[in-house]
Amino acid sequence: MAEEIIEAIERYGLSKRNRKRTLFSRIGVVGCGKEGSVIATTAALNGMEVVFLEPNEESIDNAYGRIEEKLDKKISNWGLTENEKKAILSRITGTSSYEDFSGCDFVIEAIRYTDQTGERRITHRKEVFKELERVLSVNAIIASNVTTVIVTDLASELEHPERCIGLHFLSNVPDSQIIEIVPGLNTTTETYEKVCKFAKLIKHDFIPVMESSGLVSVRLFLIQLNEACGILLEGISSVEDIDKVLTVGFGHRQGVFRTADQMGIEKIVRLLENLWDEYGSLKYKPSPILLRLFRAKHFGVSTNRGFYTYDNYGNIIK
Amino acid sequence: MKILVLNCGSSSVKYKLLDMESNEELGTGGVEKIGMKGSFLKHVRRDGQKVILKGEILEHQLAIEYILGVLTSQKHGCIESLEEINAVGHRVVHGGEKFNSSVLITDEVIQMIVECIDIAPLHNPPNLAGIYAINELLPDVPQVAVFDTAFHQTMPDYAFMYGIPYSLYTKYGIRRYGFHGTSHRYVSKRACEFLGLDYTNTKMITAHIGNGASVCAIENGKSVDTSMGFTPVEGLMMGTRSGDIDLGVVTFLMEKEMIGSAYVSTLFNKHSGVLGVSGVSSDMRDIENAIAGGNDRARLALDMYEYRIKKYIGSYTAALGGVEVLVFTGGVGENQTGTRQKVCDSLAFMGVKIDAELNAKSRGKEVLLSTPDSTVKVVVIPTDEEFMIAADTLGIIERL
Numbered sequence: 162m163a164e165e166i167i168e169a170i171e172r173y174g175l176s177k178r179n180r181k182r183t184l185f186s187r188i189g190v191v192g193c194g195k196e197g198s199v200i201a202t203t204a205a206l207n208g209m210e211v212v213f214l215e216p217n218e219e220s221i222d223n224a225y226g227r228i229e230e231k232l233d234k235k236i237s238n239w240g241l242t243e244n245e246k247k248a249i250l251s252r253i254t255g256t257s258s259y260e261d262f263s264g265c266d267f268v269i270e271a272i273r274y275t276d277q278t279g280e281r282r283i284t285h286r287k288e289v290f291k292e293l294e295r296v297l298s299v300n301a302i303i304a305s306n307v308t309t310v311i312v313t314d315l316a317s318e319l320e321h322p323e324r325c326i327g328l329h330f331l332s333n334v335p336d337s338q339i340i341e342i343v344p345g346l347n348t349t350t351e352t353y354e355k356v357c358k359f360a361k362l363i364k365h366d367f368i369p370v371m372e373s374s375g376l377v378s379v380r381l382f383l384i385q386l387n388e389a390c391g392i393l394l395e396g397i398s399s400v401e402d403i404d405k406v407l408t409v410g411f412g413h414r415q416g417v418f419r420t421a422d423q424m425g426i427e428k429i430v431r432l433l434e435n436l437w438d439e440y441g442s443l444k445y446k447p448s449p450i451l452l453r454l455f456r457a458k459h460f461g462v463s464t465n466r467g468f469y470t471y472d473n474y475g476n477i478i479k
Numbered sequence: 480m481k482i483l484v485l486n487c488g489s490s491s492v493k494y495k496l497l498d499m500e501s502n503e504e505l506g507t508g509g510v511e512k513i514g515m516k517g518s519f520l521k522h523v524r525r526d527g528q529k530v531i532l533k534g535e536i537l538e539h540q541l542a543i544e545y546i547l548g549v550l551t552s553q554k555h556g557c558i559e560s561l562e563e564i565n566a567v568g569h570r571v572v573h574g575g576e577k578f579n580s581s582v583l584i585t586d587e588v589i590q591m592i593v594e595c596i597d598i599a600p601l602h603n604p605p606n607l608a609g610i611y612a613i614n615e616l617l618p619d620v621p622q623v624a625v626f627d628t629a630f631h632q633t634m635p636d637y638a639f640m641y642g643i644p645y646s647l648y649t650k651y652g653i654r655r656y657g658f659h660g661t662s663h664r665y666v667s668k669r670a671c672e673f674l675g676l677d678y679t680n681t682k683m684i685t686a687h688i689g690n691g692a693s694v695c696a697i698e699n700g701k702s703v704d705t706s707m708g709f710t711p712v713e714g715l716m717m718g719t720r721s722g723d724i725d726l727g728v729v730t731f732l733m734e735k736e737m738i739g740s741a742y743v744s745t746l747f748n749k750h751s752g753v754l755g756v757s758g759v760s761s762d763m764r765d766i767e768n769a770i771a772g773g774n775d776r777a778r779l780a781l782d783m784y785e786y787r788i789k790k791y792i793g794s795y796t797a798a799l800g801g802v803e804v805l806v807f808t809g810g811v812g813e814n815q816t817g818t819r820q821k822v823c824d825s826l827a828f829m830g831v832k833i834d835a836e837l838n839a840k841s842r843g844k845e846v847l848l849s850t851p852d853s854t855v856k857v858v859v860i861p862t863d864e865e866f867m868i869a870a871d872t873l874g875i876i877e878r879l
Contacts, residue, residue, distance in 0.1 A: 166555075170520055170534030173548035174541075175616065186514070186537055208490075208514050238738055239746035252515065336739075 185209055185359050189265040191289050193224035193255070194273030195425075196306055199332040202231050205252040207363045212254050212261050221255035228253060234335075259292045267359060268293050269328060270315075271306040286315055294319050302352055304328045309374045309435035313345035322347040326356055329376055333423045334414055339366040341376045374439040375432070382420070383433055383445065389417045390448030400468050418468035419477070422461030430455045481505065481563050482872050483550075484865040485543070486570040487609035489601060490514060492542045495865040496550055496557060496564070499873050505557040506550050507865075510542040522549050530555050539608035544616060567613050567622045568872030570661065570864065571606045573599030574626030575652060581629065581871035583879070584610055584622040592624065598652055598709070621879065623872040630660030633701040638798075641709075655713070657705035659687045663695040664702075665867040666808045666860040673845055674804065674856055682799045684792055687862065688818070689810030690718035690761060694788065696795035704798050706791050712747055715787045718761030721751035722787060756780040763815050785818055789825045796829060805831065805855050808862040814842045823848070823857060830854030 186209060190201045193213040201211045201224075215221045232249060235241040241249075254261070262268055270289050286305065293303050305315055307327035316325035327343030340360050344353045353369070360367040370376045375383070389403050398406075404416020421429055429451060436445040447455075454460070454467060461467030462475045469477045480500060486493040493509040508522035508530075518536040523529055532549065536542050550556050558564070569584070575595040582588055589610060596603045606624075613622055631639075639655040640648065647653045663685045670685075671678040683697040692715040695705040706714025706722075716722040724747070733743055754761040757780035759769045769777035796802045805826075807819055816839050823833045832853035841848065841859055849857040 164529070166528065166530045168530070168532050170532035170536065170545055173520075173532060173545050173552055175544045175548050238736065238742055239750050240738070240742040241745065242749050248515065251517070 184355065185267055185362055187212070187265050188359075189214070189262040189268035189293075191268065191270045191293070192272035193221075193227070194271070195227075196273070196330060196332050197269075197271035198224055198227040198231065200269055200271055200306070200330055201253055202228050202249070203330075203363050203365075205249045208252075209362070210252050210254075212256055212265060214256055214259065214262070216257055218257070221257065224255055225250075225253075259296050262293065263296050263298075265297065265301060267302045267304065267355075268297060269304045269306055283310060283314065286310070287318060290315055290319055290325070294321065300324070302326060302355060304356065306330060307343060308376060308379045309432055309439070311345070311372055311374070312343060313347065313372060316345055316347060323349045324352050326352050327372065328356065329370075329378065331378055333420055337414075338364060339368070341370045341378060342367050343370050343372050343376065345372055375436050379432055380436065382417070383429065383436065386417050386421050386429065387433070387444065387446075387448050387451075390450040394448065394450055422467035422469055422471070423475075424461070425463055426451060426454045426460045426467055480565050480873060481558065482869040483564050483567045484570075484868045484872075485567060485609050485613070486865070486868075487539055487605040489605050492539060492546065492609065493865075494546050495869075497866070497869045499869060506555075508546075508549075510536055510546065512536075513542050514538060520545055520549065522555055524555055525557050528555075539605060540612040540615065543609065543612040547616060561617060564617065564620055566872050566876045567617065567620055568868040569606060569609055569613075569622060569624050570627065570868055571624045572602035572627045572658070573656065574624070574628045574632075575599075575656070576632070576654075578624070578626045578629050579632035581623055581625040581868075581875060583875050584624050588624060598656075621876050623868075623875050625661055625868040625871050627658045627660050628656045630664040631655075631657030631695070631702045631705050634703055634705070638704045653709060655705075655708040657693065657695070657702065658707045658711045659691070659693045659695070659705075660702070661864045661867045662687045662808060662862040663693075663697065663705070665864060666806050666862050667695075667697045667700070667804075669845075669860050669863075670804055670806045670858050673858060673860065674847065676804065681804060682802050683804040683806060684795050684799070684802050685806040685808065686788060686792065686812055686822075687809040688715065688788060688807070688812040691720070692717045692788075692809065692811070694791040694795060696798050698799055704795060715791060716756075716784050717752045719749050719752045719754045721747045721755070753780045753784055756783060763811055763818070767817070781818075785821045785825075788818075788822050792822070792826060793829075802829075802855055805857045807857070807859045813859055813861050816841065819848070819859070826855075831857060833857050 188204050188209055188211055190197045190211060190213040193201055193215050197213060201213050205211045213224060215224050232241060232246045236246060270286060272286060272289060290303060299321055302324050304326050305312055306329060308329055312325055312327035316322035319325065325345055326348050327345065329341040331337045331339055342356055357367060392398055392403060393400065400418050404418050407413040407416045430447050433445050433447040458464060459466040462471050465471045470479050472478055482497050482499055484495045490513045491509055491511050495507040496505040498505055505525055506522060508520065510520045512518040514537050520532040536545060547561060551558055551561055571592060573595045575598060577591045592603060592607055610622060641653060667683050667685050668678055671681055678700045680699055685695045685697060687693055691711060693705055693707045694715065696703050712720045714722050729743060752761060753766060757766055757777040759765055759774060759777050766777045766781055770781065811818055820835060820838055823831050830853060832850045833848040834850050838848050843861055846859050848859060849855060
């Protein structure tokens with residue numbers, strides 16, 4: 162007897178119905194940097210097939226490295242097993258061609274801030290949206306990982322702006338499972354509801370947020386950080402002690418300076434400037450301390466120096 | 480009378496189609512990796528030929544559709560039309576306190592299984608997915624639910640309660656439920672048939688030991704205690720589960736390792752047990768090889784595994800006030816001769832004695848291991864949960 166007969170399963174179905182793909186079985190991520198890799202990992206962890214786009218082989222390899230690092234960290238914290246890691250990695254594919262997004266019913270743009278200026282150019286992101294519209298079916302949802310950029314603006318030149326939506330993954334505190342969902346002016350209720358379903362599928366809480374610069378999370382955080390910098394500047398307290406008040410006294414999982422270092426000072430300065438431009442309120446003017454760190458390229462964990470000093474694994478040395 | 484037995488897990492569906500008159504397996508197999516890359520259906524034909532069908536299988540309904548498609552296919556199937564299936568029996572993991580036996584599935588029963596999701600969030604939803612799928616695909620075929628917990632519903636309250644505030648029992652249903660009930664029920668009944676004993680008048684201990692493992696004390700055909708509790712992590716040390724542990728360890732580790740409830744659950748369910756102690760594998764064959772190669776931690780893991788089994792059998796002997804039959808079943812219980820020997824040797828003080836030579840060559844088949852002068856009859860009974868599910872299903876639909 163032959164060892165095993167191997168065939169394709171398709172012709173053994175009972176009928177042609179129910180052949181529809183389940184929603185979000187395959188999703189895409191454009192840009193697999195700090196935030197993109199969190200999104201890709203989270204989706205794959207929850208059983209979805211993920212395609213991510215990076216410009217070249219080297220950056221694809223780097224992205225795989227970031228994803229693996231996250232999974233290894235979970236393993237060392239007892240949250241995952243080696244076998245599960247293998248299964249998760251097998252669901253993630255890197256590409257440098259937009260064509261590979263065909264068949265995705267949901268693609269999230271998460272291109273990163275350029276290292277030098279901390280800027281994400283709107284024109285570039287609009288191009289991404291257009292490329293996506295070219296390869297995706299009309300029902301597919303195009304989302305942008307937004308904080309201060311307005312999704313309506315990004316979607317304005319598309320043929321189907323109704324399927325565009327903004328999302329904000331709060332990726333700075335590990336395992337913080339909440340998303341801000343930001344419908345644009347043209348976003349349909351259907352698109353919004355589908356994205357809520359996506360959030361549930363990846364086991365995240367979500368809140369709807371009106372389209373606005375800084376949303377809820379970024380505004381709250383940046384103001385607190387700016388104020389903390391003010392306290393520091395006035396010599397009232399130290400970095401460590403201010404963080405201690407927040408963690409011990411207010412039950413935050415980590416302090417505001419630690420979080421800032423993880424987010425990246427270059428990104429924070431840019432975000433504050435965006436908010437200052439948008440709202441014109443002095444409270445958003447980046448504190449001189451932030452600017453000083455920014456100019457010295459002490460961006461935080463990524464450069465081993467920020468408010469704290471770090472080893473190469475992101476642990477605080479002092 | 481043909482009965483299809485389905486066992487739906489979170490990403491798998493196992494199935495067996497049984498002809499109840501001839502007691503024959505017509506087709507068996509399973510779908511793996513549902514909703515993931517690389518999903519496939521493995522089917523074993525009546526003639527023993529294995530068939531692998533590869534392709535996208537995104538959800539349970541589709542998996543079951545393919546299973547029905549294969550069973551009725553000309554090429555690999557065993558029935559001509561779906562009308563030949565008289566009933567479907569489902570394994571349902573958690574019946575809570577609502578079910579103490581198998582039941583015909585009605586809308587009301589489905590609602591009650593839904594209500595048990597709170598205490599079995601991982602297991603009951605896929606079981607329900609299977610029920611819904613059959614509702615859709617074979618709407619006129621009666622379905623029966625056979626619960627893993629049902630057999631243990633006869634435990635007395637002093638055995639199933641935890642020593643915590645009673646209000647938590649009334650509020651959340653926190654108590655010991657026990658699992659592997661279908662297996663313990665099958666092997667205990669079958670052991671009595673095999674030995675010619677009266678099931679309703681025998682004190683037995685059944686050890687279902689494998690990757691998951693539990694021991695059950697059975698008095699006159701009723702489960703009076705079992706080692707798994709509110710979840711399957713209590714009791715024996717298992718392949719990757721810790722088994723009994725001081726909960727002070729749990730809170731201590733949560734603080735020291737700075738981990739939350741989800742990670743703690745993974746730690747004690749997936750990183751622990753034989754795998755965690757040995758650092759080698761959760762598979763006993765790998766452990767034996769490692770021991771042969773001089774691996775001390777593999778040795779330790781096996782010692783702990785066996786010691787816990789002995790301890791539970793000893794304590795259940797006390798609970799029952801003596802024991803007449805000891806049954807081994809499950810992957811390890813049926814095949815791991817060394818573990819059986821070790822456990823039985825350590826129970827010599829209570830008169831357990833087995834034929835070492837017979838034990839050493841008995842794998843995966845029904846056999847009486849104890850010597851005539853042993854005070855306890857020791858048997859190996861390969862478990863057959865699917866058969867039990869089919870038998871229950873048959874019993875229920877015959878009364879319709």
